Amino acid sequence: MSKLVKELITSELAKRYQDQNNAVWVELIGVDGNTTNAFRHDLRAKEMRLEVIKTALFKRACGDGPLAKLAAALEGPAALVTGGETAIDVAKLLAEWAPKFPKNAVSRLRGAILEGEYLDEEAVQGLHRMAGKKDLQARIAGIVLAPGGNVVAAVLSSGNNIAGCLKALIEKLEKGEEIARKSA
Helix, strand or coil: CCHHHHHHHHHHHHHHHCCCCCEEEEEEECCCHHHHHHHHHHHHHCCEEEEEECHHHHHHHHCCCCCHHHHHHCCCCEEEEEECCCHHHHHHHHHHHHHHCCCCCEEEEEEEEECCEEECHHHHCCHHHCCCHHHHHHHHHHHHHHHHHHHHHHHHHHHHHHHHHHHHHHHHHHHHHHHHHHHC
């Protein structure tokens, strides 16, 4: 490959990955073309992208950017999946697709950048079991709103208790008046 072509590819990769702070390095070996196309179609539907890149050019394109730690770990031609909310979404999709790949195929996560932090192959294996960004935000909102809900429930329940006591007292007094009238 000529120097000019390498520079063009490197500049294109730099543009494509300069704003990415989430990426997953995957290994797909022995997957047939039809399955790969279906997998890529599913990725595109979820606004993700699978791209096989030349490691040396990718390292040059990343420089000191957010994907530099991942670029340093890459070996040989590498397949990167980017997009989605976070790398967790990519890991979940790959775990969903693992049974669909042929029996003799190898599909595994090799590494990832999650919100700017590098995860090696060992750390990335449990990534698909982690809660996603939206799940965590929902949990936090629930935790923040729970004390207010408890206060409202306490106020309403004590109000209901007082109302119930007053109603019982009124009924008791009414029965007492009836007894007093009958005896008079």
